[in-house]
Amino acid sequence: MKKSEIDYGRRKFLKVSYIAGCALLADIYFPGCSSKTENKNRRDNLCAPDAWIKIGSDNTVTVIVNHSEMGQGITTAFPMIVAEELEADWSKIRFEIAPAAEIYKNPAFNYQMTGGSTSVRTSFNILRNAGATLRELMIAAAAKTWNAAVSECRAENSRVFHRAGKRSLTYGELIDKAANLPLPKNIPLKKPAEFKIIGKRMPRLDTLEKVYGSAVFGTDVKMPGLLTATVVHPPVFGTKLKRFNSGKTRALPGVRDVVVINEGIAVVADTFWQARQGMEALEVEWTKSSGENPDSEKISQRWAKLANKEGKTIYKIGDVDKFFKKNNNIIRSIYELPYQAHATPSPMNCTAQVRDNRCDIWGPTQNQDAVQEVASKITGLDYASINVYTTFVGGGFGRRISADYAAEAVQISKKVKAPVKVIWTREEDMQHDFYRPASYNVMQAVLNHKGLPVAWMHRIVGADHLAQRLPERIPLKMPYKTPRLLRNLTEYLSGKLVSPVMAGMHAKEGAVPLPYNIDNVRLNFVNDDPGIPLGPWRSVSHSANAFIVECFIDEIAALTGRDPYELRYELLSHDPHMRNVLELAARKSGWGKPLPDGIHRGISFHEYHKTILCFVAEVSVSRTGKIKVHRVVCAIDCGIVINPKIIEVQMESAVAFGLTATLKSAITIRKGRVKQANFDDFPILRMNEMPKVEVHLVKSTNPPTGIGEAGVPLIAPAVANAVSSAAGKRIRKLPINLN
Amino acid sequence: MLTLRVNGKVHHVDVDPDTPLLWVLNEQLGLMGTKYSCGIGECGACTVYVDGENTLSCITPAGDVEGMEITTIEGLKGPVADAIRQAWIEEDVPQCGYCQPGQIMAAAALLNSNPNPNDDDIDAAMSDILCRCGTYQAIRRGIHCAAKRYNHEKK
Ligand code: FES
Ligand code: FES
Numbered sequence: 051m052k053k054s055e056i057d058y059g060r061r062k063f064l065k066v067s068y069i070a071g072c073a074l075l076a077d078i079y080f081p082g083c084s085s086k087t088e089n090k091n092r093r094d095n096l097c098a099p100d101a102w103i104k105i106g107s108d109n110t111v112t113v114i115v116n117h118s119e120m121g122q123g124i125t126t127a128f129p130m131i132v133a134e135e136l137e138a139d140w141s142k143i144r145f146e147i148a149p150a151a152e153i154y155k156n157p158a159f160n161y162q163m164t165g166g167s168t169s170v171r172t173s174f175n176i177l178r179n180a181g182a183t184l185r186e187l188m189i190a191a192a193a194k195t196w197n198a199a200v201s202e203c204r205a206e207n208s209r210v211f212h213r214a215g216k217r218s219l220t221y222g223e224l225i226d227k228a229a230n231l232p233l234p235k236n237i238p239l240k241k242p243a244e245f246k247i248i249g250k251r252m253p254r255l256d257t258l259e260k261v262y263g264s265a266v267f268g269t270d271v272k273m274p275g276l277l278t279a280t281v282v283h284p285p286v287f288g289t290k291l292k293r294f295n296s297g298k299t300r301a302l303p304g305v306r307d308v309v310v311i312n313e314g315i316a317v318v319a320d321t322f323w324q325a326r327q328g329m330e331a332l333e334v335e336w337t338k339s340s341g342e343n344p345d346s347e348k349i350s351q352r353w354a355k356l357a358n359k360e361g362k363t364i365y366k367i368g369d370v371d372k373f374f375k376k377n378n379n380i381i382r383s384i385y386e387l388p389y390q391a392h393a394t395p396s397p398m399n400c401t402a403q404v405r406d407n408r409c410d411i412w413g414p415t416q417n418q419d420a421v422q423e424v425a426s427k428i429t430g431l432d433y434a435s436i437n438v439y440t441t442f443v444g445g446g447f448g449r450r451i452s453a454d455y456a457a458e459a460v461q462i463s464k465k466v467k468a469p470v471k472v473i474w475t476r477e478e479d480m481q482h483d484f485y486r487p488a489s490y491n492v493m494q495a496v497l498n499h500k501g502l503p504v505a506w507m508h509r510i511v512g513a514d515h516l517a518q519r520l521p522e523r524i525p526l527k528m529p530y531k532t533p534r535l536l537r538n539l540t541e542y543l544s545g546k547l548v549s550p551v552m553a554g555m556h557a558k559e560g561a562v563p564l565p566y567n568i569d570n571v572r573l574n575f576v577n578d579d580p581g582i583p584l585g586p587w588r589s590v591s592h593s594a595n596a597f598i599v600e601c602f603i604d605e606i607a608a609l610t611g612r613d614p615y616e617l618r619y620e621l622l623s624h625d626p627h628m629r630n631v632l633e634l635a636a637r638k639s640g641w642g643k644p645l646p647d648g649i650h651r652g653i654s655f656h657e658y659h660k661t662i663l664c665f666v667a668e669v670s671v672s673r674t675g676k677i678k679v680h681r682v683v684c685a686i687d688c689g690i691v692i693n694p695k696i697i698e699v700q701m702e703s704a705v706a707f708g709l710t711a712t713l714k715s716a717i718t719i720r721k722g723r724v725k726q727a728n729f730d731d732f733p734i735l736r737m738n739e740m741p742k743v744e745v746h747l748v749k750s751t752n753p754p755t756g757i758g759e760a761g762v763p764l765i766a767p768a769v770a771n772a773v774s775s776a777a778g779k780r781i782r783k784l785p786i787n788l789n
Numbered sequence: 790m791l792t793l794r795v796n797g798k799v800h801h802v803d804v805d806p807d808t809p810l811l812w813v814l815n816e817q818l819g820l821m822g823t824k825y826s827c828g829i830g831e832c833g834a835c836t837v838y839v840d841g842e843n844t845l846s847c848i849t850p851a852g853d854v855e856g857m858e859i860t861t862i863e864g865l866k867g868p869v870a871d872a873i874r875q876a877w878i879e880e881d882v883p884q885c886g887y888c889q890p891g892q893i894m895a896a897a898a899l900l901n902s903n904p905n906p907n908d909d910d911i912d913a914a915m916s917d918i919l920c921r922c923g924t925y926q927a928i929r930r931g932i933h934c935a936a937k938r939y940n941h942e943k944k
Contacts, residue, residue, distance in 0.1 A: 121884030121922045253881060260886030261877045263822020263862030267887060270821040278816070303805070322825075323812040395826050395834065395887040395921045444824075444887030445921050476827045695881060699927055703884060706923020729831040729919065738912035740925035 101153045102180040103132055109208055109222030111136065112144045116154035116173070117164040118416050119147065119256055120446035121703070122758040123696035124169050126254045128177060130692055131170075134247045135181030135240060138221075139208035145255050150418035150438035152530050161419035161526035165451050165586060167659060167756025170692055174754050178239050186234035191227040192219050242690055242751045251695040256442070267444045268399040268414035269473055276401070276469045277306055279462050280325040283314040283482045284336045286343060286722035288581050291315055295333040302328050311461040313454060318466055322473050329475075343722025344580040346488070350386065353490035353511040353578065357384075361509060361576035364554040365562040368570030373496040373505035381609055382494045385598040386783045388716035390486035390587050391724075393732060396444025397479035402459035403469035404428075408435045411456055414443035419526040420453035426534065428460045433530040447707070448586035452484050452519070480732060481724040484585025485717055487515050487557070489594055493602045496570075501610030502620065505570040508561050508598070513577065515584035515591075516556035521545035553577040560592030560763060561599060565628055565657050566621035582719060588707055589759035592658055596763030597770065597784065600654040604771045605780060614653050614771065615641050627687060628655070628662055631748060635664035635685035638746050649680060652772025658760040662687040662748075665764040667741070669772035675788035677713055679741040679769055687748035688755045697757050698745040704761025705743050710735045712766040713785055791855055795820065796864025806852025810844075811835045813851045814861055822862035822890045826919070833918030836891040837861050843898050862890035869900045869939060876935035884922035891918045896932050904940055906932060 104112040113129040125145040133143055148154045148162075155161055158168040185205050192210035193200045196217060203210050211218045242248075259265040284290055296308035299317055304324030309316045317328035342348075374380065400413035402425070409425050418438045425436045443450060455472060463470040474482075489512035496505040521544040525537040554575030562573045587593060607617040615636050622628045632655055636642070645651065648670045655664045668681040684701045691697060715732045718725045726732040770781035777788055793800045795818060802817045809828075814820045814837070826834035828847045835847040838860040873896050876882075883889045892915070899906055899914040906914065911932050920928070 119885075121886065123884075253878070254883075256886070257878050257881050257883055260883035260889050261874045261893060263890045263893075265886050266821075267824075269815075269825065272819065272821075321812060321816040323808050323816070393921060395832075395885065395919070396824070397826070443885060445885045447921075473825070476829070699881070699884065699924070702926050703923040706925060707921065710921075728829055729827045730829065734832070734919045734921055735923070735925075736919065737916040737925045737928070739916075740923065743926060 102177060103136065103184055105184070105221050105225050107222045107225060109139070109220045110142045110144055111138045111208065111221070112146055114148045115145050116148040116156070116162065117169040118414070118440050118443050118446065118450075120164070120414075120416065120443035120450075122700060123254055123693065124164070125256050126252060127170055127692045127696065128173065129255060130247050130252050131174060131177040132181040134245060135178045136185050137205040137207065138181075140247065140252065142208055143255065147440045150422050150436070155419070159527070161417070161523070163417040163419065163451060164446065165416055165448060166590070167661070167758045167760055169756070170754045171659075171756050175239075179237070182237040182239055183233055186237050187228050187231060188221050188224050190231050190234060191224040194231070195219065195224070195227060249691050249694070252693055254696070265442050267396055268401070268412070268441045269396060269444075269471070271401045271412045271441065271471060273469055276471055277318050277320065277466065278322045278325050279309075279316045279318040279470050279472045280322060280329050281311070281314050281316045281458055281472060281474060281478065282329055282332065282334060283478060285481065286336065286339055287583065288339045288722070290337045292335045292337045294335065298331040298333070299328040302331060307466050308332070309462050309465045311458055313458055316458065316462050316472070318462060318470060326475065339722055344582060344719050345721060346388070346718040349488065349580050349719070350490065356511045356576045356578055357490055357492050357509060359576050361511070361574035362554055363572060364558045364575045365571070365573040367563075368505070370505045370507055370570045370572040373570055374494070374507065377496045379497045380494060381497065381606060382492070383602060383605060383780070383782055385491040385493060385601065387489045387491075387594040387597065388718065388784060389488045389582060390593075390711050391480055391483045391715075391717050391726070391732060392445070392447045392449035392587060393480065393729075393734060394445030394447060394449050397476050398449075398455040398474040399472055400455045400459040401469065401471040402456070402463040404460060404464040407431070408437070409460060410437045410439070411460065412439045412441060413456060413459070414441050414446070414450060415453065415456060416443065416446045416448070416450040417453060420451065420522070421456040423522075423526055423537070424453045424457035425460045427538075428457060429464060430534070447588040448590065449483060452585055476729070477727040480727050482583075483717075484515070484519070484583045486587030486593060487512055487584045489557070491598050493598060495602070495606060497606065497610065501606070501612060503566075503568050503606055506564065506568050507572050507574075509574045509576065510554070510557050510561070511576040511578060512557065513579035513582075513584060514553045514555065514557040514575070515586060517549045517553040518579070518584050520549050520552055524548065557591050558595075559590060560595035560656070560658070564599065565625070565655065566603070566618070567624045568621065580719075589658065589762040592656070592759070592763040593708070593711070593766075596654065596656045597766040600656065600764075600767030601770050601774070601781065604652070604767075604774065608774075613642070618653070618655050628657070631655075631662045631685045631687050632664045634746055634748060635666050635683055638685065638744065639666035639668075639683035641666060650772045650776040652768045652770065652775065654764040654767035654771065656763050658763060659756055660689070661755040661757060661760040663760055663764055665761075665768040667765070667768035667772050669769055669776060671773060671776040671788065677769070677773055677786060677788070678739070679709060681742045681744070682765065682768065683744045683746070684761060684764075685746045685748070686757070686760070687750055688757050688760070689750050689752040690754045691747055691750075692754060694747055697747060700757045701745045701761045702743045704759070705765050706735050706740060708762045708765035709739070709769070711784060712769050713739075716785055791851055793851065793855065793859060794857065795859045796861060802851075804851060807850050809847050810837070810849045810851045810854055810859070811846035814846060820861050820863050824887055824890055826887070831919070832888070833891045833895065834888050836894040836918065838894065838898065843895060862894060865894060865897060868942065870897050872935040872939035872942070873897045873900065873931070876931045876938060880927050880931045880934060882924055882927040882931045884924050888918060888920045888922070892920065892924070892928055896928065896935070899932065900935060900939060905936055
């Protein structure tokens, strides 16, 4: 069905649609069978009364998930939410990843994107409503079949029962009748106390294919006539291709073409290995950069100077100046954060087939609308002629919100007139990321006679990732049928007008507002962009700012001889929910109780988009300065818990992901290029370095918040605070290096 | 022409013998379960068995393993493999899942040589297989669970 044919007004979230008719994650992709018009006729045995749920005559329930599965468990959480209201038989639940379509835009951004831990938060009620509506529709269909009153019927386990269970029909048996009935309206949703599936440790629906090696990731896409390409990008940021000689490359077996694209140069071959050999044989000359090449050390020195500037005031409460002028009980510290790479386990990749009047794209994207937008720009096709099929994502962490790899696949396929799979080498992936911004931070606080901070000043020097990325994001918010010209103009103007104003607006996230009861707070931002490409990195600005804030709070505690937990407890007196989480972590970790020799504790507290967390880390430091994290206790209030098991492992995941950045790896810039290239110089946390993680959830009936990113900001400060106590010196830089 | 024995089947492939085994598996034989992540022997995503030994297929030229018995995740079978898979399902070990074929190959190899591994044995056997999603503790739980299951079934 054409996206434009979807009637949004009539049935808000419920619509007739026969989307994703062919098995999206099948081994071989047949582009033809997913065409939107063909699917319209694929009624088969499927009843699809809305965009989110399909019921088959075999009584299977398929939940359409409009978020990418990158390990966070969304293809289990969404089906659980649906099944709860639908009264579905869990053993018959399936999932499909949604295609790109306007109805699937993420309400948090207004484009179809997986990020910001927004999926459950934004979809909870949409999915519950869809499930409840369909359940009532099934009941109505059964009642009609039996000539009975609706009130005499009830649904359970994908089946409608009449009265005391004398007669029953499965949902699958009811779909034909249901298809002709009007959709019931205004159905009350269950109260949390009535939940049977939500809150349970339901098994993940994506495990089976992942343990047999049959799960289809982007690199696993196959189709007849598929060529494989790999891309070389200009190693120095801000430079371009000057000239190249592809003679040796073209002479190699299997090499089909060498293609210049906007981002660099691509070698197209029958196989990846041939393309890679071809890439090595290429003789390429890049342009010289116009100015001085950025260099991490020099950037840091420049930022230290710029830190004397006032910068732009981004956030302000109370009157900070009054306190700083009058007081001399001031504490001041400098915190520095490096660039960070996403290092997704699967390097960037994407498959595209451009034909005269359509473009099909298969890949591990976190941002289907960005993929459509780049494809539309390159091919000139409108969104209705572009199809995006999302595979399993081999690690996202925010990297795949950009669509640069998709743009490359589309350009190459267009040029060579064949389906093309682009696979980057790890080296290209590491050196052409959109990095978590580095920053230089001046922290200052005025302490009162009790040693409590009464005024707080945070100055960030650096660049804001959103100021860089915003121009390409804003057009995604527009309706699908917006003409190209208007989209391009919007992008252009966003770059000119919005980006400069935005600088700092996102960099402040996680730094302010403080969770703590401090009446006078100001955050200033000194904008200085050295031109390193920036992007969201799991938990975005929070990953840096929680480290800074939480370590600085600990400094204040240390200076005033207070217990770090007690200080936070005092500063959270205004918020019982927050205090509750803090107390839970302290209790479960045995805060204040004696520890074995050589083990030290560190605490961190943070709020991430309404998810409240507290971590306590137990750490030891060897005589040679080697840091070992033994145990991490996490307390979380994330509202209604959908699946506790998934939250637990997401915390383990956050700890592991965050520890790599805390203890092991960073991106440094030397002479305008990234120094690191692979896992030998950007080491990833290993099994023997992984601490025990204990997770304690606060029982709550508040709406669910997010968990995919929420844990990441807390691990660095919890560990750094423990190391500070173990090593007797404050940690103000990551990754921690005691030597 | 190379002759490769993969998962009990003999394949004749027309490929440069220097091509890493990983790409021959993926691109010539269509066995996609073995994954590329680093290509330099640092991550273990491409782990297969060659004559029963854990081998990093991204740095192993296909020509070097001609005639040897190669096993990939698709061909991993037997009671240990079953126990591992069952445990992985029970514990829901995978997150993104990309590293999991390598993890499962390494875990099965460990259990085959040591049916009762303790945490140190697990660290020693598994620390070369990276997981950016941090499923390490789940893997540990999975291996303990598989060991129990396997040893119980043997009795
Ligand atoms: S891909 Fe072979 S070790 Fe990383
Ligand atoms: S499960 Fe994602 S890398 Fe291991």
